[in-house]
Amino acid sequence: MTEIRLPAATVAEALLATLAARGVDHLLANAGTDFAPLIEGFARAPSSGLRLPTPLAIPHEQAAIAMAHGYWLATGRPQAVMVHVNVGLANTLMGVINAARDNVPLLLLSGRTPIGEAGRTGSRDLPIHWGQEMRDQGGMLRELVKWDYELRYPEQVPEIVDRALAIATSPPMGPVHLALPREVLCEPVDGLVLPEIPRQHATAPAVPAPAALAEAADLVAAARHPLVLTQRAGGFPDGFSALAGIAERFALPVVEFWPPRISLPVDHPMHAGFDPAGPLAEADLVLVVDALVPWIPLRHKLPTDCRVIQLGPDPLFASTPVRGFPCDLALSGDVAQSLRLLGALLEERLPASSRIVAERYERLAARHAAARAARLAAADRGAGPPMLPGFVARRLAETLPEDAILFSELGCDPSVMAFRTPGSYFGFPLAGGLGWGLPAALGAQLARPERVVVATVGDGSYLFANPVACHQVAEALRLPVLTVILNNGMWNAVHKTTRMVYPDGHAARANAMPLTSLEPAPDYSLIARASRGHAERVELPDELPGALARALDVVRRERRQVLLDVRVAPA
Structure with a gap:
């Protein structure tokens, strides 16, 4: 395995060099007194020869973490955000909640107020270093992140960064947190070895078991009024095309209820709008695709005997304590791959060229056209x-x-x-x-x-x-x-x-x-x-x-x- 041997540097520089080597383009930062070794590392980079992420000064932590959120949505590449000890971390909490619920991977770094009162580079030298001390700084967000750790030793840097990013990008994805004590960041390192290839990788996308997919295909093929409800199936091109393909081929109406990410062109004939009330009322089979809230039970009634399939990286949304939507069949797996496999099995049971599909498509397309015309006219x-x-x-x-x-x-x-x-x-x-x-x-x-x-x-x-x-x-x-x-x-x-x-x-x-x-x-x-x-x-x-x-x-x-x-x- 090829290795990169870092020259004489500090832990802060080794951390930044590792982030750059792992594809992190930017460090979006709201700096404080804990940033001194990082700032020194950025300033020394032209002479040290180290390749580091681009530092971006963001004057509010909430803006920094939301920018990392938007960057990932636009590229699929997680970024690093660093904030100032416990007070900066507190300001990120709303953004962390958003990232956690939206399954957005990002690496949140927080400085840690110095522990030592003297004797080390980076020891306490301001009154706030006593006022910002906490017994458990990460405790304020531990329920929201997939992984949390405080860096202890210089030699941990490569393996800890690799582990953090691997966990963040493993499905279901989400934010991770690493606390960085100032004394540790100031520690010198010489000849630290950075593997060119990460030592840990994200979990490979999974697909549901063949028997479960076959059962799902049987249910969809037998339904007279199947319905797809989704919120995030099309966040990226593969999911977008997979959903459009299965909806088009088998005349499956798609409702997007409060979608954080669009999943089907709004003017597509199989787009059934953004309100599940009408389509849900006549459904006899519902395929929920990566949707935390497919409908509101208080307002939308599921018909008696309507079967519900839930599909996604985490079809039961295990981190949500109360979520009582029915689930007759849970399909855990990558959305795009699962939909394509389901489509292949559906073709065996209900060919796209069949009369049932053709008639359903014609009916749904006419309904879509009328509804869209009415919406556009109302808007005008x-x-x-x-x-x-x-x-x-x-x-x-x-x-x-x-x-x-x-x-x-x-x-x-x-x-x-x-x-x-x-x-x-x-x-x-x-x-x-x-x-x-x-x-x-x-x-x-x-x-x-x-x-x-x-x-x-x-x-x-x-x-x-x-x-x-x-x-x-x-x-x-x-x-x-x-x-x-x-x-x-x-x-x-x-x-x-x-x-x-x-x-x-x-x-x-x-x-x-x-x-x-x-x-x-x-x-x-x-x-x-x-x-x-x-x-x-x-x-x-x-x-x-x-x-x-x-x-x-x-x-x-x-x-x-x-x-x-x-x-x-x-x-």
Whole structure:
């Protein structure tokens, strides 16, 4: 096995060199007093000859971890985030929750306040080093990560990094955490051996047992009204094409309920929308594909005797304590490979050329066409003013290039758009840690500078995103993200949920519902202009097409960030 022998360095430099050798492009960092050996290593790199990740200073931890989240969604390559001891780690927690629930692999590094009070390089030298000491720093996030460790010895660096990345990228994927005491980072190393090939690799993708797949094929073939419910089947091209293939060949309607990742072109004849209510009511077989929440039991009733198959890397979502959706057959395995195997078995039982499939396809395609036409017409009627979110989404769909990447955090209606390619739409993780959309879009733009990247967010979500930090990053790293704020002046999700729980209650009848208003609203355009971004406020429907055209011109030609503050009515 080929080995790389690192020259005289510190543990910090050895760690960074190992990350670079393992394909980590960037260290997204919010630095503190624990970073001194890392900063010294980056500064010494030109003379040491070590290849290190690109250091990126991100002025808020939540933005850093959401950027790593978005970078992985755009590339499939996990990145490293480092934050300042326990206080920085605390600021990452919402992002870690999002990454955990969205099965996003990333390596979260946290400094560890020095333990020694004297006698070592890196010992305590500031009052905060006593105030930041904890008995169990990793305990604050241990339930959320797949693996957690504190580096003890210099010689551990290569094997610990390999193990962390292998666990993070093994299905079901997720974040991992490594704490780094400052004294250990300062330790000298000379001639540390780094295997050129990782000593540990991610678990190879699995597929369900042949007997289980055959049973699933029997159930789908026998069903008169089969239904596919998914949330993340098409996050990457292989899953996207596999789902489209099986839906097309066997006339299987697909519903995407609150999808964090688009799985089927919205204008595909087998796309049955984003609300499972109607399709679920007539289903006699449901194939749930990588969906934590395929429907809401309180609102959507599963028909009596309807069988349910759940398929995915973790079909039972074992990390979720309470999840009572029926599961007559659990198929554990890689989504794309499993769907292709299932399709081959279905062909033996229900040929794609059969009359049953042809008639079902014709019926479903006609239903899709009528429903889509109705949705588009309703969106066009939503001009207002104030505009409805569907109207704004329609104008976006008409303006954006085919290969644009859109991140939506309570800010866009995907049902009136198209998203014909995998990786073109990402909705917010079901953990609901708000403030994710804008920095995740920044991470995707960092990964895909040639693409137009858009963040559509509610005004509340925008405030959660620490927008001053995000716009500073956009300018500093030249990330020309287009941010569209759908500004309704309130926490609309809180407003809607209160009305759902108490439809005839006092809050629903109140002129102003308590704890939901965001008025008086700041002038959001000034926040973006503070970082030299182009910004406009749009209140009338006739103003929107021109504003979008100008925004795209600035993004593409000037490579400068843009913010559009679009006034909309509550959905």
